[in-house]
Amino acid sequence: MxxxxxxxxxxxxxxxxxxxxxxxxxxxxxxxxxxxxxxxxxxxxxxxxxxxxxxxxxxxxxxxxxxxxxxxxxxxxxxxxxxxxxxxxxxxxxxxxxxxxxxxxxxxxxxxxxxxxxxxxxxxxxxxxxxxxxxxxxxxxxxxxxxxxxxxxxxxxxxxxxxIPAFPMDGGRILRALLASRMGFVEATEKAATVGKILAFVMGLIGLLISFWLVLIAIFIYMGASGEERQVKSRYSRY
Ligand SMILES: [Zn+2]
Known part of the structure; x- marks a missing residue:
């Protein structure tokens, strides 16, 4: 870093x-x-x-x-x-x-x-x-x-x-692991990232009403979910 x-x-x-x-x-x-x-x-x-x-x-x-x-x-x-x-x-x-x-x-x-x-x-x-x-x-x-x-x-x-099951936070990783026991790793990551993005979006909307901090955290989660999803896809597409 x-x-x-x-x-x-x-x-x-x-x-x-x-x-x-x-x-x-x-x-x-x-x-x-x-x-x-x-x-x-x-x-x-x-x-x-x-x-x-x-x-x-x-x-x-x-x-x-x-x-x-x-x-x-x-x-x-x-x-x-x-x-x-x-x-x-x-x-x-x-x-x-x-x-x-x-x-x-x-x-x-x-x-x-x-x-x-x-x-x-x-x-x-x-x-x-x-x-x-x-x-x-x-x-x-x-x-x-x-x-x-x-x-x-x-x-x-x-x-x-x-x-909170918002990937890439820990709860989201647990969710991905649960999904990955039933489907491929990439697909599980996609699904967990989607859940993470939806939760981040909702969190951001709530944040606009109650706290600027929550908006920042929501943006952080959204970017994190997109980033990890990209990373996993590029890593596994090589094989
Ligand atoms: Zn942690």
Whole structure:
């Protein structure tokens, strides 16, 4: 991937962040600093503490995305595929998996591993907050619990969101794997991509009414579905 920077190597896999992170990370930090409790640190003072907490939360959020990607990658490695790199983007990451995944059960398991890891992490953090936060509500408690709460609920949302069967999100990959057990891989990809595009279109329409973010995500999914469909078709037309 161009315009990206390698920040680490885990399980032998290069971990890269896209250059846009230079803008996105401060933007997320800024959002967390402005949101009222328990979804942000608006009531926390002084300013330097508020922005430090918000930045730490943003960094840990992207670390959560990395955990999600590593869960995919770990299973892929176990199944014998190799991973070229993990790239972290605006709303998630991409594990560049090499080698053919022709076993639908393995592909579905691998696709499910990411959301499952996000769900486990999210529930764990929410339980930690629930059990150990001495305040009656997160909003009144220690600021560290606000951070734990934010990371907990975003991880749960991340898990749920990724399970929407809109290819190329994880849910869509699971759908393709289910389809691929009954038809060819290319045909299954076409069908899953079509479902993904329809869902992206609906999501975009809803987004126009309620949230610009949803429109962006819808565009991302639509482009992703078209791109992967093209890729699969060109790869398999060679044979
Ligand atoms: Zn995933």
């Amino acid at each position: 161009n315009n990206s920077l390698q920040i680490a190597r885990i399980l032998g896999i290069p971990i890269k962040v896209h250059i846009s992170f230079l803008f996105i990370l401060p933007f997320f930090a800024w959002m967390f600093a402005l949101q009222p409790e328990p979804y942000g640190f608006a009531g926390t003072g002084p300013d330097i503490l508020r922005y430090a907490l918000a930045l730490a939360t943003a960094i840990l959020l992207f670390a959560s995305v990395l955990v999600h990607e590593l869960a995919h990658s770990y299973l892929s490695l176990r199944y014998g595929a190799s991973i070229r790199e993990i790239s972290l983007y605006l709303i998630g990451g991409v594990s560049a998996i090499e080698g053919e995944l022709t076993d639908p059960v393995k592909e579905a398991t691998m696709a499910f591993a990411g959301p499952l890891s996000s769900l486990i992490l999210g529930i764990f953090l929410l339980v930690v907050n629930y059990l150990f936060n001495p305040a009656a509500s997160t909003a009144e408690g220690n600021v560290l619990f606000i951070m734990i709460f934010i990371l907990g609920y975003i991880n749960v949302i991340l898990a749920m969101f990724n399970l």
